[in-house]
Amino acid sequence: MSAQIGITEAQIDMLGVAESFCREKSPMDKVRDQLTTELGYDENIWREMGDLGWLAIAIPEEFGGVGLSLTEVAPVAEQLGRYMLTTPFSSTTIAAQALIMGGADSLKSEILPLISAGQAATIALSEPNGDWELSNVETEAVRDGKDYRLNGKKTFVMDLLASNWVIISAILEGQIALFCVTTASIPRENIRRETLVDETKRGYELTMDGLIVGKETLLDLEQVSATLNHIHLVANLLGAAELTGGCQACIDYTVEYLKTRKQFGKLIGSFQALKHPTVDAFVDYQKSRSLLYAAAFSFAKQGEGEIATRMAKAQADKAMSFAADRSIQFHGGFGFTYDCDAQLYRRRAIFNASQYGDARYHKGKLADLLL
Amino acid sequence: MSAEVKEFAKDAEGWFAEHTPADPDFMLPLTFMEVGTDQQFEFLRDWQRKVYEAGYLGAAWPKVYGGGGLTQAHQDAATAAMRKHNAPIMFNTIGLGWAGPLILDIGTEAHKKKYIKGILNAEDVWCQGFSEPEHGSDLGNAQLKAVRDGDEYVLNGSKIWTTHGHYAKYMILLARTNQDAPNKYAGLSFFLSPMTVEGIETVKIRKLTGEHGFTQTFFTDARIPADGLMGKEGHGWKIAMQTLMYERNAKGGQAGGYSITEVNPLEILELARKAKRGGKPVLDDPVIREQLVDFMIDAQAFKLNGARAKLPPLNQDCPQAIPLMSKLIMTEYMREINQFALSLQGTKSGYYVGEENAIDDGYWHRGYLNAFSATIGGGTSQIQRNIIGEHALSLPKTR
Numbered sequence: 001m002s003a004q005i006g007i008t009e010a011q012i013d014m015l016g017v018a019e020s021f022c023r024e025k026s027p028m029d030k031v032r033d034q035l036t037t038e039l040g041y042d043e044n045i046w047r048e049m050g051d052l053g054w055l056a057i058a059i060p061e062e063f064g065g066v067g068l069s070l071t072e073v074a075p076v077a078e079q080l081g082r083y084m085l086t087t088p089f090s091s092t093t094i095a096a097q098a099l100i101m102g103g104a105d106s107l108k109s110e111i112l113p114l115i116s117a118g119q120a121a122t123i124a125l126s127e128p129n130g131d132w133e134l135s136n137v138e139t140e141a142v143r144d145g146k147d148y149r150l151n152g153k154k155t156f157v158m159d160l161l162a163s164n165w166v167i168i169s170a171i172l173e174g175q176i177a178l179f180c181v182t183t184a185s186i187p188r189e190n191i192r193r194e195t196l197v198d199e200t201k202r203g204y205e206l207t208m209d210g211l212i213v214g215k216e217t218l219l220d221l222e223q224v225s226a227t228l229n230h231i232h233l234v235a236n237l238l239g240a241a242e243l244t245g246g247c248q249a250c251i252d253y254t255v256e257y258l259k260t261r262k263q264f265g266k267l268i269g270s271f272q273a274l275k276h277p278t279v280d281a282f283v284d285y286q287k288s289r290s291l292l293y294a295a296a297f298s299f300a301k302q303g304e305g306e307i308a309t310r311m312a313k314a315q316a317d318k319a320m321s322f323a324a325d326r327s328i329q330f331h332g333g334f335g336f337t338y339d340c341d342a343q344l345y346r347r348r349a350i351f352n353a354s355q356y357g358d359a360r361y362h363k364g365k366l367a368d369l370l371l
Numbered sequence: 372m373s374a375e376v377k378e379f380a381k382d383a384e385g386w387f388a389e390h391t392p393a394d395p396d397f398m399l400p401l402t403f404m405e406v407g408t409d410q411q412f413e414f415l416r417d418w419q420r421k422v423y424e425a426g427y428l429g430a431a432w433p434k435v436y437g438g439g440g441l442t443q444a445h446q447d448a449a450t451a452a453m454r455k456h457n458a459p460i461m462f463n464t465i466g467l468g469w470a471g472p473l474i475l476d477i478g479t480e481a482h483k484k485k486y487i488k489g490i491l492n493a494e495d496v497w498c499q500g501f502s503e504p505e506h507g508s509d510l511g512n513a514q515l516k517a518v519r520d521g522d523e524y525v526l527n528g529s530k531i532w533t534t535h536g537h538y539a540k541y542m543i544l545l546a547r548t549n550q551d552a553p554n555k556y557a558g559l560s561f562f563l564s565p566m567t568v569e570g571i572e573t574v575k576i577r578k579l580t581g582e583h584g585f586t587q588t589f590f591t592d593a594r595i596p597a598d599g600l601m602g603k604e605g606h607g608w609k610i611a612m613q614t615l616m617y618e619r620n621a622k623g624g625q626a627g628g629y630s631i632t633e634v635n636p637l638e639i640l641e642l643a644r645k646a647k648r649g650g651k652p653v654l655d656d657p658v659i660r661e662q663l664v665d666f667m668i669d670a671q672a673f674k675l676n677g678a679r680a681k682l683p684p685l686n687q688d689c690p691q692a693i694p695l696m697s698k699l700i701m702t703e704y705m706r707e708i709n710q711f712a713l714s715l716q717g718t719k720s721g722y723y724v725g726e727e728n729a730i731d732d733g734y735w736h737r738g739y740l741n742a743f744s745a746t747i748g749g750g751t752s753q754i755q756r757n758i759i760g761e762h763a764l765s766l767p768k769t770r
C-alpha cells in the first residue's frame with residue numbers, strides 16, 4: 001500500500017478561499033437560523049457560490065466547467081462541513097459527477113453548463129430498504145410507448161426541492177437504469193420532506209407512482225454500474241471531507257469550553273478525564289485529515305483511489321462521532337440542551353455515517369480489497 | 372529530489388542491498404532500548420561503524436567534526452534505504468539523536484571536536500541521566516546534586532532506567548546545582564558527563580522480559596570536569612526540554628538512521644493467514660478482519676501524517692500538532708499491534724522466546740513486552756497527552 005499525499009496549487013487556493021468564505025458567511029447563529037427554513041439554506045450564499053464557480057470546479061471545460069478535479073473539490077467540502085454551511089453543494093456535485101461518468105452527450109451538454117453556472121441537481125438512489133448498496137434497487141421502469149413509466153419509492157433525496165434535475169435509479173428489463181429527470185415534471189404531492197437527524201440538511205421521500213419520463217432522460221446503460229460505483233466513491237469522499245471539517249470545528253468548540261468553564265476552582269480542561277479524551281479526538285482528527293487529503297489526491301487513480309476514499313470515510317466517521325459524543329458529555333448539563341452546538345455536531349456525524357456507509361461498512365469493504 | 376541526491380540514494384540503495392547483514396543466530400534488538408547482551412551490543416556497534424564509514428550516517432552533519440557535510444535530503448535517502456532493506460537499528464541513539472544535535476546546536480567548539488565523531492562511529496556510547504528513582508514524569512524535580520569545586524563539579528545521587536548505562540562512555544545529565552532556586556526548574560543544570568570516573572557506578576536492572584537492558588547509576592562524590600556544563604547553571608530545564616524535542620522527533624538535526632523497528636501490518640497478515648480456529652483460517656472471522664483493517668488504516672494515517680507535516684498549507688491551524696503527536700501514535704500502535712499478534716496465536720500465545728514450538732520464535736511476545744519501553748520511556752503516553760493537550764490545544768495545565 002503506497003501512502004501518497006500531495007497538493008495542487010489550485011487546491012490550496014480553493015482551501016484558502018473556501019475557508020474565509022465559509023467563516024464569514026456561516027457563523028453559528030446563521031446556521032441555526034436555517035434549521036427551520038423550508039430549503040435549509042440561504043439562497044444568496046448559494047448564488048454567490050455559483051458565481052464563484054465552485055460547482056464548476058470538477059466539470060470539464062467543454063461543458064462550461066473549470067476542468068479541475070475532485071482533488072480541488074474536497075477542500076471546499078471540508079470547509080463547508082467545518083462551518084456547517086449547508087447548501088445543495090454536495091448533492092449537485094454528485095449529480096454532476098454522475099452525468100460526467102454516465103450521461104449521454106446530449107444530457108451532458110444540456111445540463112452540465114447550467115450546473116457549472118450554479119444550478120442545483122441531485123440523485124435519488126436510496127430506497128426504503130435502507131441498503132447502502134446502490135445496486136439494491138426495487139423501483140421499476142417499464143416502457144410506455146416512447147417513454148418510461150416509473151414505479152417505486154426513493155428516500156434521502158437530498159435538496160430535491162432546490163434541484164432542477166434528479167437522477168433516479170430503476171430496474172429496466174432486468175438491469176439498473178438511470179434517468180435524469182427535471183424536478184418540475186414531478187407532481188409536488190409525490191414529494192414529502194423527511195425528518196432528518198441532521199436538521200441542517202434537507203432530504204425528501206419521492207414516490208414515483210407511475211411517473212412518466214422521456215427517453216432522452218436515460219443515462220448510458222453500458223455505464224450504469226461504473227456510474228453507481230463512481231457516485232458511491234464521490235459521495236464518500238465528500239462525506240469524509242464534511243466530517244473531517246466538522247470534527248475540527250467540534251474539537252475547537254469543546255476546547256473552548258474546557259478553557260473557560262470552572263469547577264472546584266479550576267478550569268475543567270485541567271482535569272485529565274476531559275483532557276486526554278479530547279487529545280485522543282484531536283489525534284483521530286489529524287489522522288482523518290491526512291487520509292482525506294490522500295484520498296483527494298489519489299481519487300482518480302484506479303484502485304488506489306477507492307482504498308484511500310474508504311479509509312478516509314471510515315476514519316472521519318470514527319473521529320467525528322467520538323469527538324461529538326464526548327463534546328456533549330464534556331459540556332455537562334449545557335451539553336444536553338438544544339442551545340449547545342455539540343448536538344449539531346453529533347447529529348451531523350450520525351447523518352453522514354448513515355449515508356453511503358459508516359466506518360464498519362467501509363472497513364468490511366477494505367478487508368475484501370486488502371486482505 | 373535533486374539529481375545529486377538521487378545518485379546518492381541509488382548508491383545507498385546498492386550499498387544496503389549488499390551489506391545489510393543476515394540475521395545472526397541470536398535475536399537482534401528491535402529498539403535501542405532493548406540492547407541487553409554483549410553479543411547484541413558488539414554486533415550493533417560494528418554495524419553502526421560500518422554504516423558510518425560508508426557515509427550513510429551523519430551525512431548532514433558538518434564535515435569538520437566527522438559528519439558527511441551533505442544535506443538532510445541525503446541522509447533521509449540513506450535512512451530510507453536502511454528501512455527498505457530492514458537493516459539492523461542504529462543503536463547509539465542517545466548520541467545520534469539527542470546529545471549530538473544538542474552539541475551541534477549549542478555546544479562549544481571544543482565539545483564538537485571532542486564528541487561528534489565518536490557518536491557517529493559508535494566508539495563513544497552515550498546514555499541519558501534524567502530520570503531518578505523518585506522523579507520520573509516529574510522530571511523538573513530531579514534532585515541529583517552537583518556542587519562546583521574549582522574546575523570540577525562533585526556529583527551525589529542516583530539516576531535510574533539508564534539505557535546503555537552499562538556500555539556508555541558519556542552521559543547527558545540533569546542535575547541540581549542550586550537548592551535555593553525560586554522554583555524547581557531554575558535550580559537545574561545540564562552536563563555532558565563522563566561515565567568512567569571514580570564514584571560513578573552502574574548496576575544492571577532486569578527487564579520484564581527477563582533480559583538486562585538498563586541500569587541504575589549511582590554517583591558518590593564523583594568529580595567531573597566543569598567544562599561539561601552546557602549553557603549556564605540554571606539553564607538545565609530549558610536544555611533538557613530541547614533534547615526531549617529531539618527525542619520526541621519534534622525537531623530535526625538528528626544524525627539519521629532509525630532506532631526502532633516498525634511493525635508492518637502485512638507481517639501480521641501473514642500470521643492471520645496461518646492461524647486457524649475450528650479448522651478455519653482466522654482470516655475468515657469478520658471481527659479479526661475489521662481489526663486488521665483498523666491497523667492498516669492507522670499505519671497508513673501515520674505515514675500520511677508524516678507526509679502532510681511537510682506540506683505547510685495543510686497544517687496552518689496547528690503546525691506543531693503532527694510532530695507533537697507522532698511519538699504517542701507510533702508507540703501505542705506498536706504496543707497494540709504486537710498485542711493483537713499474540714491474540715492470533717491460539718494456545719501458542721502461551722509460549723515464550725526459547726520454546727521450539729513458539730510462533731516466530733516468540734518474536735511477538737518479545738515485541739509486545741518490549742513495546743512498553745517506548746510507551747513509558749521518553750515520557751509516558753499519559754504525559755504525551757498532557758503535552759499535546761497543553762501545547763497543541765492550549766488546554767490549561769494539569770499541575
Ligand SMILES: Cc1cc2nc3c(=O)[nH]c(=O)nc-3n(C[C@H](O)[C@H](O)[C@H](O)COP(=O)(O)OP(=O)(O)OC[C@H]3O[C@@H](n4cnc5c(N)ncnc54)[C@H](O)[C@@H]3O)c2cc1C
Nearest residue numbers: 499500501502507508532533534744747748749750751753
Ligand atoms: C525502557 C526504558 C528506557 C528508559 N531509558 C531512560 C534513559 O535512558 N534515561 C532516563 O533518564 N530515563 C529513561 N527511562 C525512564 C523514563 O523516562 C521514565 O520511566 C518515565 O519518564 C516515567 O517515569 P517513572 O518511571 O518515574 O514513572 P512515574 O512518573 O512514577 O509514572 C507512573 C505512572 O503515573 C503516570 N503519571 C505520572 N505523572 C502523571 C501526570 N502528570 N498525569 C498523568 N499521568 C501521570 C505515568 O504515565 C505512569 O503511568 C526509561 C524508561 C524505560 C521504560
